[in-house]
Amino acid sequence: MRRDDRASLKRTSPQPGIGLRRVLEGEVLGVSLDPAGACKLENLRKLLVADSYRPNGRPTTGYRNLESFAMYARLRTDPQNEDVRARLGSPLSFWIRAVEWDEEKLVDLAHHLNFFMRYFDHDSSQIVLNEPSAAQTDFAQVTMPHGPFPGEINAHRLDSNLLTVWRGAAASTDVFLGFLLYYQVLEYAANYFLDDKTRKGVERILRAPDVGARAGASAQRVVDLVSAASSAPPDKRMDDVLRELVEPDLLWAIIEPNKSFFARTCRFTGGVSVEPLVGDDTTVETYRAKWPGKVGRTLRQVRNAVAHPGDPGGSGTIESCDANKTCLEPWLLLAKAAASQVVLHFPE
Numbered sequence: 001m002r003r004d005d006r007a008s009l010k011r012t013s014p015q016p017g018i019g020l021r022r023v024l025e026g027e028v029l030g031v032s033l034d035p036a037g038a039c040k041l042e043n044l045r046k047l048l049v050a051d052s053y054r055p056n057g058r059p060t061t062g063y064r065n066l067e068s069f070a071m072y073a074r075l076r077t078d079p080q081n082e083d084v085r086a087r088l089g090s091p092l093s094f095w096i097r098a099v100e101w102d103e104e105k106l107v108d109l110a111h112h113l114n115f116f117m118r119y120f121d122h123d124s125s126q127i128v129l130n131e132p133s134a135a136q137t138d139f140a141q142v143t144m145p146h147g148p149f150p151g152e153i154n155a156h157r158l159d160s161n162l163l164t165v166w167r168g169a170a171a172s173t174d175v176f177l178g179f180l181l182y183y184q185v186l187e188y189a190a191n192y193f194l195d196d197k198t199r200k201g202v203e204r205i206l207r208a209p210d211v212g213a214r215a216g217a218s219a220q221r222v223v224d225l226v227s228a229a230s231s232a233p234p235d236k237r238m239d240d241v242l243r244e245l246v247e248p249d250l251l252w253a254i255i256e257p258n259k260s261f262f263a264r265t266c267r268f269t270g271g272v273s274v275e276p277l278v279g280d281d282t283t284v285e286t287y288r289a290k291w292p293g294k295v296g297r298t299l300r301q302v303r304n305a306v307a308h309p310g311d312p313g314g315s316g317t318i319e320s321c322d323a324n325k326t327c328l329e330p331w332l333l334l335a336k337a338a339a340s341q342v343v344l345h346f347p348e
Contacts, residue, residue, distance in 0.1 A: 185339035271316025
């Protein structure tokens with residue numbers, strides 16, 4: 001656990017020297033942000049370490065924020081950098097007093113403290129919790145599920161709303177946001193898509209030779225058909241979208257080389273478990289027989305767990321942490337493939 005000292009060398013609130021009392025579950029803790037003069041020995045130790053450290057490799061902890069202290073250490077004795085030193089300010093130490101060392105409780109304390117500090121000062125520094133390195137999954141990144149890149153593309157105009165959301169998802173570097181935006185494409189299509197049976201019914205009404213003479217009755221029949229389709233359960237509407245707009249073999253091109261992932265229960269930090277999408281012995285034929293319901297149900301479960309906190313006693317939530325980023329990436333790729341097909345085939 002570390003404080004976000006990357007922001008501590010600029011002017012921040014609360015001002016140096018200001019402390020606060022924090023009461024949580026009956027405990028009274030002293031929390032303060034002190035200038036160098038109030039803790040000279042501690043800051044001297046930090047500066048000695050910072051002056052001696054050299055970056056090595058690609059750490060997950062930001063070198064414990066030593067880079068900003070190292071910059072200060074290098075500049076503090078150089079008279080030519082007085083203006084730079086003035087802009088940087090002096091190192092600050094963040095103290096939490098009267099607390100016993102209990103890692104689980106300290107993590108909870110940090111989450112609460114970060115909230116209250118940012119509640120009163122939107123620019124307040126934060127305590128950064130260094131997460132354990134996530135276990136790498138043996139997942140094959142299928143970047144060309146359609147096969148070789150075509151020499152010629154027969155393009156057509158796409159739905160502007162779907163294209164806007166898809167662009168946001170494709171540009172996002174955040175796994176959680178990207179997944180939610182790709183799912184939003186599917187959700188939008190499910191809300192506005194008319195299944196083939198409904199479309200043919202509307203066309204049959206509008207092509208009737210007496211449609212003009214029976215305008216009122218024809219309009220009512222169209223309304224009844226569309227209302228019935230729109231009032232269908234969300235699960236059915238999602239299945240209809242996947243069945244009619246997404247090529248199952250395209251998703252299979254991602255699933256098949258990654259059975260080691262999709263044929264196992266996926267357990268996210270936060271209490272969510274996603275059942276296997278396929279079995280070790282699943283073939284493309286058996287997959288095609290029941291794919292829309294299984295894929296739609298699984299993507300919806302993941303989306304709900306990412307977007308909504310779990311209900312008490314429910315299935316939990318998918319926390320925003322590095323371990324879950326790794327677990328979510330395969331589902332992101334599946335959602336991306338499905339959403340791209342929906343954007344391509346959604347009727348004008």
